[in-house]
Amino acid sequence: MNNFTYYVPTKVYFGKGQISHLVELKESGSKVLLVYGGGSIKKLGIYNTVMALLRKIGLNIYELPGIEPNPRIESVRKGVQLCKENKIDMVLAVGGGSVIDAAKVIAGGAVYGGDPWSLVIHPQYILKALPVYTVLTLSATGSEMNGNAVISDLKAHEKWGTYSPFFKPKMSICDPEYTYSVSAKQTASGTADIMSHTFENYFTTVPGGFLQEKFCESVLMTCIKYGPAALEDPKDYEARAALMWASSNAINGLLNAGTGVAWCVHPMEHELSAFYDITHGEGLAILTPHWMRFALNDDTVVKFANYGRNVWGIFGGDDYEVANAAIDRTAEFFTKELHIPGTLREVGIEDDKYFREMAAKAAAGSKGSFVPLTAEDVEGIYRAAL
Amino acid sequence: MNNFTYYVPTKVYFGKGQISHLVELKESGSKVLLVYGGGSIKKLGIYNTVMALLRKIGLNIYELPGIEPNPRIESVRKGVQLCKENKIDMVLAVGGGSVIDAAKVIAGGAVYGGDPWSLVIHPQYILKALPVYTVLTLSATGSEMNGNAVISDLKAHEKWGTYSPFFKPKMSICDPEYTYSVSAKQTASGTADIMSHTFENYFTTVPGGFLQEKFCESVLMTCIKYGPAALEDPKDYEARAALMWASSNAINGLLNAGTGVAWCVHPMEHELSAFYDITHGEGLAILTPHWMRFALNDDTVVKFANYGRNVWGIFGGDDYEVANAAIDRTAEFFTKELHIPGTLREVGIEDDKYFREMAAKAAAGSKGSFVPLTAEDVEGIYRAAL
Numbered sequence: 001m002n003n004f005t006y007y008v009p010t011k012v013y014f015g016k017g018q019i020s021h022l023v024e025l026k027e028s029g030s031k032v033l034l035v036y037g038g039g040s041i042k043k044l045g046i047y048n049t050v051m052a053l054l055r056k057i058g059l060n061i062y063e064l065p066g067i068e069p070n071p072r073i074e075s076v077r078k079g080v081q082l083c084k085e086n087k088i089d090m091v092l093a094v095g096g097g098s099v100i101d102a103a104k105v106i107a108g109g110a111v112y113g114g115d116p117w118s119l120v121i122h123p124q125y126i127l128k129a130l131p132v133y134t135v136l137t138l139s140a141t142g143s144e145m146n147g148n149a150v151i152s153d154l155k156a157h158e159k160w161g162t163y164s165p166f167f168k169p170k171m172s173i174c175d176p177e178y179t180y181s182v183s184a185k186q187t188a189s190g191t192a193d194i195m196s197h198t199f200e201n202y203f204t205t206v207p208g209g210f211l212q213e214k215f216c217e218s219v220l221m222t223c224i225k226y227g228p229a230a231l232e233d234p235k236d237y238e239a240r241a242a243l244m245w246a247s248s249n250a251i252n253g254l255l256n257a258g259t260g261v262a263w264c265v266h267p268m269e270h271e272l273s274a275f276y277d278i279t280h281g282e283g284l285a286i287l288t289p290h291w292m293r294f295a296l297n298d299d300t301v302v303k304f305a306n307y308g309r310n311v312w313g314i315f316g317g318d319d320y321e322v323a324n325a326a327i328d329r330t331a332e333f334f335t336k337e338l339h340i341p342g343t344l345r346e347v348g349i350e351d352d353k354y355f356r357e358m359a360a361k362a363a364a365g366s367k368g369s370f371v372p373l374t375a376e377d378v379e380g381i382y383r384a385a386l
Numbered sequence: 387m388n389n390f391t392y393y394v395p396t397k398v399y400f401g402k403g404q405i406s407h408l409v410e411l412k413e414s415g416s417k418v419l420l421v422y423g424g425g426s427i428k429k430l431g432i433y434n435t436v437m438a439l440l441r442k443i444g445l446n447i448y449e450l451p452g453i454e455p456n457p458r459i460e461s462v463r464k465g466v467q468l469c470k471e472n473k474i475d476m477v478l479a480v481g482g483g484s485v486i487d488a489a490k491v492i493a494g495g496a497v498y499g500g501d502p503w504s505l506v507i508h509p510q511y512i513l514k515a516l517p518v519y520t521v522l523t524l525s526a527t528g529s530e531m532n533g534n535a536v537i538s539d540l541k542a543h544e545k546w547g548t549y550s551p552f553f554k555p556k557m558s559i560c561d562p563e564y565t566y567s568v569s570a571k572q573t574a575s576g577t578a579d580i581m582s583h584t585f586e587n588y589f590t591t592v593p594g595g596f597l598q599e600k601f602c603e604s605v606l607m608t609c610i611k612y613g614p615a616a617l618e619d620p621k622d623y624e625a626r627a628a629l630m631w632a633s634s635n636a637i638n639g640l641l642n643a644g645t646g647v648a649w650c651v652h653p654m655e656h657e658l659s660a661f662y663d664i665t666h667g668e669g670l671a672i673l674t675p676h677w678m679r680f681a682l683n684d685d686t687v688v689k690f691a692n693y694g695r696n697v698w699g700i701f702g703g704d705d706y707e708v709a710n711a712a713i714d715r716t717a718e719f720f721t722k723e724l725h726i727p728g729t730l731r732e733v734g735i736e737d738d739k740y741f742r743e744m745a746a747k748a749a750a751g752s753k754g755s756f757v758p759l760t761a762e763d764v765e766g767i768y769r770a771a772l
Contacts, residue, residue, distance in 0.1 A: 001627045004401060005399055014391070017389075208624035211604055211628055214600075214603070217604075237387075237594075238593070249640075257400070
């Protein structure tokens with residue numbers, strides 16, 4: 001096991017009606033920037049509830065609606081300007097990971113002299129941030145309980161993740177009922193995202209992480225059980241709650257404490273989203289089985305076989321047989337149980353014209369991979385997934 | 387799943403050489419009370435390292451050595467007096483759970499007007515505390531990452547747990563190498579304690595905690611794998627690291643988030659320690675299989691069978707057969723693999739003269755139990771374990 005620092009200061013209020021804890025925002029000042037997305041929170045009544053609570057404690061509320069599914073640097077710049085002009089004290093994100101990610105970089109940009117894109121490209125420039133609060137409405141990115149943020153500059157085909165401990169939310173309200181209305185497509189995509197975060201932690205070359213490996217398998221089995229259940233009945237509270245708590249724990253530092261993290265598929269997907277603006281979780285689900293087939297070799301077969309036995313309950317056969325069966329089951333799960341498209345063509349990527357450029361960037365962004373990934377390897381995976 | 391608040395603000399520095407982070411204590415003031423036990427930290431050189439680091443940052447150091455294995459209220463009172471007389475700013479515990487527990491109640495008592503025993507009996511009186519820091523030297527109680535403390539008044543045969551969010555350590559240094567010299571008896575006892583914390587969380591009647599159940603199984607499998615390994619080779623870093631990280635996660639809120647916690651065996655053991663001052667983990671290991679046999683019935687058999695299949699890999703047979711085999715394996719593991727005595731007589735409890743009195747207290751302290759426990763039931767379990 002490697003040395004590690006574990007630090008998750010976010011206070012999570014999880015469950016029905018926990019929104020009432022929003023009154024604790026008064027600890028952080030008198031002016032709040034409310035950041036949200038396309039307006040679904042208005043349709044669902046969450047917006048009115050939030051506004052009523054913020055008014056009750058006498059906060060001055062400034063609003064930044066319209067954060068995009070792959071949040072754009074232009075929106076972040078708007079938020080930063082609002083914060084600076086109005087001397088905002090704190091940022092409240094109400095939405096999914098995109099909204100929370102944008103809110104984090106806004107919170108950093110508000111107390112930074114330069115352009116916020118610098119904070120995306122150079123995490124080391126983030127030396128402080130306004131307090132960030134979140135109300136979660138989509139189980140996927142885990143942004144509600146960590147310091148990560150992914151921002152896109154689509155004009156430049158750039159999508160990068162940044163990180164700061166100062167971005168860790170002070171408080172997150174996680175009410176599974178707020179995800180009842182999440183579409184089947186987004187529920188499936190969110191489940192694939194949770195699983196992908198877990199795979200990135202699970203497939204590590206650092207020895208001694210037995211507990212962490214078991215924790216990863218726990219999250220994967222939870223997604224496999226409750227992803228389809230939430231599709232079957234969108235108002236299944238236990239399914240929505242399980243996915244929500246799994247999403248937070250998949251990427252808050254628990255699964256990779258001491259075992260490193262081998263970001264392999266995420267960097268590849270970020271290029272797909274940057275060039276084609278596709279749904280993140282769908283891109284991950286399409287690429288994952290192809291990456292697994294590429295990564296399976298004599299050094300990794302035991303790990304893949306363990307995955308097959310412990311997560312999918314595949315017994316009988318030698319390690320290679322179990323490993324291959326596990327990869328097949330993974331692909332089938334995404335396409336047949338989560339109903340996610342199985343190829344890049346199905347999500348509108350018709351040809352390979354950007355593959356070389358994307359592959360070069362993805363290979364550069366892949367750090368400490370489970371198996372080394374060259375630009376040629378990534379290009380091959382894109383082609384296999386086409 | 388029930389509603390819950392998850393809040394683990396402790397910054398954990400885990401691994402070799404992490405002691406260097408002690409310099410961060412300067413954030414909390416200029417006067418520190420250093421609390422420790424019987425002097426093993428001096429023999430191991432940890433004391434000198436700690437003192438050098440504290441001096442390097444210019445802290446005034448006050449010392450309270452001699453904290454007992456079942457920490458006494460008398461020691462806590464001494465610490466509180468030292469804090470009040472010297473206007474101490476923070477408390478640093480260097481030791482195992484007993485030392486950390488004492489440090490917490492000292493930190494609370496230092497800013498409380500009355501006798502600190504009130505804070506043990508009435509957790510609601512704890513409205514603030516000095517910052518608590520820890521350097522862990524024993525993997526067992528998980529006190530390094532939670533707000534719990536157990537203190538004894540042995541003259542009155544009283545041993546009670548208390549809790550406050552203000553007791554959560556600000557920072558914990560967890561270096562597995564500091565546990566290399568822990569004796570076989572204490573290693574085994576600590577492993578049993580971690581497993582017992584996990585059982586208390588695992589055997590719950592709250593539905594919907596699938597992820598939490600899998601997390602519990604993860605911790606149990608880790609103890610089963612690495613407890614014997616640490617006994618076999620006390621300097622097996624991976625084993626010591628796995629047990630240390632398991633101990634923190636077994637009782638920091640992760641395993642019982644949303645699923646309640648059914649304290650059953652701990653209240654029974656606290657009476658054994660309060661009346662006979664035995665080693666906590668040994669008492670737990672002796673009582674656990676008897677409690678399991680008592681708790682096994684038509685309502686609980688599925689849970690016990692899951693335990694057998696998922697943790698012990700027992701297949702074949704119906705639910706009762708698997709459940710009974712799992713309970714037998716649990717008993718065998720404690721006695722044959724951890725070499726813990728299997729009966730109360732073997733730890734010096736020769737007769738049943740206090741059993742009725744102890745049982746009445748234990749039954750009162752058992753809240754939300756997996757199966758209801760009357761005083762008569764507890765007495766029966768004591769007799770079975772004699």
